[in-house]
Amino acid sequence: MTHNTLEEKSPLLPAWKYWYWLVIIFNVLFIAFMYFYFKSI
Amino acid sequence: MTTLDWIVLGMTVSIIIGYGIYKTRGSKNIESYLLGDNEAKWWTVGLSVMATQASAITFLSTPGQAYHDGMGFAQFYFMLPVAMIIICITFIPLFYKLKVYTAYEFLESRFDLKTRSLTSGLFLIQRGLATGITIYAPSIILSSIMGWNLNVTTIFIGLLAVIYTVSGGTKAVHVTHKHQMIVILTGLFIIFFILLDRLSNGGSFSDAMLIAAANQKLDVIDFTFDWNERYNIWSSMAALFLFLSYFGTDQSQVQRYITGRSIRESRIGLLLNGLMKVPLQFFILFLGVMVFLFYQTHKAPIFFNEKVNEKLYNSEYADIYNEIEEAYNENFDNKQNLHASLYEAARDNDHSRRQALETDIRRLTDIEMSLRSDAKTIIKQYDSTIETNDKDYVFVNFIIHNLPKGLVGLLLAVIFFAAMSSTASELNALASTSVVDIYKRNIFNRGSDKHYVHASKLLTLFWGLVAILFASVGTLFENLIQFVNIVGSIFYGTILGIFLVAFYFKKIRGHAVFFAGLIVEAFVIYLFFLDIVPYLWLNVVGALGVIILAHFLQLIMGKKNGLKPEASTHI
Numbered sequence: 001m002t003h004n005t006l007e008e009k010s011p012l013l014p015a016w017k018y019w020y021w022l023v024i025i026f027n028v029l030f031i032a033f034m035y036f037y038f039k040s041i
Numbered sequence: 042m043t044t045l046d047w048i049v050l051g052m053t054v055s056i057i058i059g060y061g062i063y064k065t066r067g068s069k070n071i072e073s074y075l076l077g078d079n080e081a082k083w084w085t086v087g088l089s090v091m092a093t094q095a096s097a098i099t100f101l102s103t104p105g106q107a108y109h110d111g112m113g114f115a116q117f118y119f120m121l122p123v124a125m126i127i128i129c130i131t132f133i134p135l136f137y138k139l140k141v142y143t144a145y146e147f148l149e150s151r152f153d154l155k156t157r158s159l160t161s162g163l164f165l166i167q168r169g170l171a172t173g174i175t176i177y178a179p180s181i182i183l184s185s186i187m188g189w190n191l192n193v194t195t196i197f198i199g200l201l202a203v204i205y206t207v208s209g210g211t212k213a214v215h216v217t218h219k220h221q222m223i224v225i226l227t228g229l230f231i232i233f234f235i236l237l238d239r240l241s242n243g244g245s246f247s248d249a250m251l252i253a254a255a256n257q258k259l260d261v262i263d264f265t266f267d268w269n270e271r272y273n274i275w276s277s278m279a280a281l282f283l284f285l286s287y288f289g290t291d292q293s294q295v296q297r298y299i300t301g302r303s304i305r306e307s308r309i310g311l312l313l314n315g316l317m318k319v320p321l322q323f324f325i326l327f328l329g330v331m332v333f334l335f336y337q338t339h340k341a342p343i344f345f346n347e348k349v350n351e352k353l354y355n356s357e358y359a360d361i362y363n364e365i366e367e368a369y370n371e372n373f374d375n376k377q378n379l380h381a382s383l384y385e386a387a388r389d390n391d392h393s394r395r396q397a398l399e400t401d402i403r404r405l406t407d408i409e410m411s412l413r414s415d416a417k418t419i420i421k422q423y424d425s426t427i428e429t430n431d432k433d434y435v436f437v438n439f440i441i442h443n444l445p446k447g448l449v450g451l452l453l454a455v456i457f458f459a460a461m462s463s464t465a466s467e468l469n470a471l472a473s474t475s476v477v478d479i480y481k482r483n484i485f486n487r488g489s490d491k492h493y494v495h496a497s498k499l500l501t502l503f504w505g506l507v508a509i510l511f512a513s514v515g516t517l518f519e520n521l522i523q524f525v526n527i528v529g530s531i532f533y534g535t536i537l538g539i540f541l542v543a544f545y546f547k548k549i550r551g552h553a554v555f556f557a558g559l560i561v562e563a564f565v566i567y568l569f570f571l572d573i574v575p576y577l578w579l580n581v582v583g584a585l586g587v588i589i590l591a592h593f594l595q596l597i598m599g600k601k602n603g604l605k606p607e608a609s610t611h612i
Contacts, residue, residue: 016308020126023315027122030320031261038112038259041250 042187042441042449049450053224054457058205061217065209070490074210074497075142075473077300085215086310089297089466090288091317092218095225097179097460098433100325105345105432107329108336111258118322119277124284125315129308131544132289137304142477143470144295144540151543153551154482159558160539161478164292165471167532169504172467173511176202179460180512182433183453185346186441195512198457202464203505206472207498211300214465221458228455229328231448232440236331239443240338248384249334255383255399256406258330282580283530286537292470293463332439337380343369343416345434349427358423362416369412376405464508472501530576531569534583535562541584542591549591552598557591 068074081089106114141147145164149157180194205213240249253259263273288294288311301307343366344350353362379402386395417429440452476497481488488496539558542549565583568574574582 016129019308019312020129023122023126023312026316027119027319030323031119034115034323035261038254038261041247041254041259 042453043446045447046450046453049447050454050457051450053451053454054201057217057220057224057458058201058461060220061205061213062208064216065212068210068212068494071142071476071493071497073212074494075296075469075477077211077215079300080212080302081215081297081300081306081310082302083306083309083313085219086298086301086307087313087317088222089215089218090294090310090314091321092222092225092459092462093293093297093466094287094314094318094463095459096175096463097456098175100225100229100456100459101179101182101433101436103322103325104329104332105435107258107326108333108435109432111256112261112323112326112330113263113272115261115319115323115326116263116272116274116277117280118319119274120281121284121318122315124281124288125311127285128289129311132295132540133298133304133307133311135544136295136299137307141299143292143474144290145292145474145478148539148543149482152554156539156551156555156558157478158483159555160290160536161474163532163536163562164290165474165479167529168291168293168467168471169507170511170528172464172471172504172508175463175467176460176508177512178433179456181428182437183456185348186434186437188348192513196509198460199464199505199509199512201457202461203468203502203509206465206468206505207501210497210501211296211469214469215297215300217465218462221462224451224458225455228452229325232328232444232452233324233331235444235448236328236335239335240331248387249337251383251387252337252380252402253330253334255402256333257403258333276577279577279581282537282584283533283577285541286533286580286584290533290536290540292474293466296470296473297466329436332435335439335443337376340370340373342438343413344420344429345431345438346428347438349420353420353423356423358419362419365412365415365419369409369416372405372408372412376402376409379405468501468504468508471504472497475500475504527569527576527579530579531565531583532562534565534580535587536583537580538584538587538591542588546588546592549595550598553595554587554591557587557594561586561590 072078103114135147136144139147139150143161145157145161148160176195176199180191180198183189184191184194205217209216237246240246250259265273266275267273298307298310301310342350353359356362379398383395383398383402386398417431420427420429437456441449444452476493480496480500481493535558538561539554542554542557561583564586565579568582569576569579
């Protein structure tokens with residue numbers, strides 16, 4: 001097996017929790033934008 | 042289809058599949074064949090996950106769904122990003138820590154062999170049935186609308202997927218997925234710009250959007266709670282369970298991300314899917330709304346499978362069918378006049394007039410729907426075996442009649458690739474589970490690496506032939522797609538419940554979860570026959586049922602059977 005280790009720290013990248021928030025915030029903003037844009041027509 | 046279309050279709054399919062086979066030939070060990078040597082980078086993982094989920098029916102049905110019912114189906118995917126995050130946090134680290142080949146292997150390390158075998162068995166039943174549909178569904182639509190032979194289409198799509206999956210295993214699936222997704226996304230963008238161009242010809246794009254709004258095609262979120270309404274904001278919560286099961290416990294998806302180069306690449310790959318899926322689904326649905334708008338200025342056929350229309354024109358029902366069509370055409374002309382008035386009212390900011398016109402437009406749309414329904418009644422009288430739900434034909438009908446030469450071939454390649462990409466992942470997963478969880482673990486564990494590579498190839502071929510066979514007799518079953526979706530919901534909940542217990546309830550042990558799984562599965566099947574719970578909610582009942590019952594059984598059984606420590610897995 002060549003699975004890599006669980007450790008994956010990189011000084012260039014933010015911690016995982018920020019990536020998760022990015023995904024959530026992007027989707028919430030996208031859905032809200034589409035909802036209000038379509039509603040405004 | 043013109044010669045140019047055939048050339049484009051043939052070249053696109055043969056180049057991408059030929060390259061996939063050439064690039065991944067000669068896997069000599071099981072790790073290379075089933076895990077692709079853990080070489081996949083994050084974009085390969087992400088595209089492969091997306092290609093696996095997006096079957097041909099996604100591209101054929103979804104725009105047709107928006108054409109008829111608007112954008113509401115988008116709600117179904119709202120919780121998908123949350124599912125991706127839960128899987129990144131909980132599932133992926135455990136799969137990597139135990140270095141598993143299949144998701145079910147983890148269950149033996151956490152519980153025992155019987156729980157692993159039960160869960161992999163449930164997966165094989167469910168996925169084994171569904172793979173045939175992945176091939177059958179686009180074949181029936183394409184053969185019907187293009188006049189191709191159904192069996193030849195089915196065998197062609199199925200056999201191509203079987204050839205490259207058998208040849209290169211997981212690596213071939215990944216290499217072809219990347220290129221297939223690029224062709225699929227390119228094809229969809231081409232259609233978008235063509236539609237945009239055609240809509241602008243009849244008036245401005247914002248004018249067209251007024252008609253979409255008047256026909257309630259742009260209502261994205263439905264906040265009303267209706268148990269029986271399939272798509273509203275509340276049923277999207279139930280869909281979270283479906284996504285957790287599908288992405289977290291279905292080997293056809295798990296195999297896509299445990300083959301990542303590192304845990305990081307797998308996570309970014311899944312998060313890429315979490316970022317792109319909702320916008321992509323909006324985009325595909327919006328294409329359906331644009332097709333609807335196109336047909337507000339260009340007369341749509343009364344029934345979208347035009348081969349059926351031709352049959353009716355030459356039957357004893359021709360007179361009545363023509364009569365309905367005349368009324369339909371007259372209604373279309375009346376609508377045109379209202380559209381012109383609506384643009385005017387919007388430009389003059391005359392709100393009350395606009396509202397009145399919107400009501401009138403909706404009334405005419407209702408008449409249009411009722412005339413379509415009358416046409417379907419006549420079709421059923423002519424031949425009761427004809428499928429009268431023409432939603433799946435809307436998009437492909439538009440493609441065939443309105444795209445320039447050459448592009449029709451490219452778009453048909455998109456549909457073929459979508460079917461093959463899902464089929465290949467499913468065959469790859471079925472073979473992995475059969476070899477790793479059943480054959481090697483329960484039947485014969487002393488073979489060489491080469492032996493298991495051969496076994497994997499043979500089992501990929503076996504499942505491929507089962508899928509093609511099942512797809513070939515698909516016409517024998519009524520409403521097959523719905524049937525397979527229901528079968529999925531019946532098994533997914535229990536499988537997810539077992540995994541959730543494994544991840545989050547450390548005190549529960551093998552016997553308790555095994556018997557809870559068996560009892561809840563029987564209960565879910567019983568509930569299905571009682572027909573009192575909409576099938577999407579069977580996922581919730583299955584998952585929560587296993588968690589609750591396993592707790593209860595653990596209390597009764599006490600601490601007789603020990604929780605295994607972090608044992609290495611058996612494969």
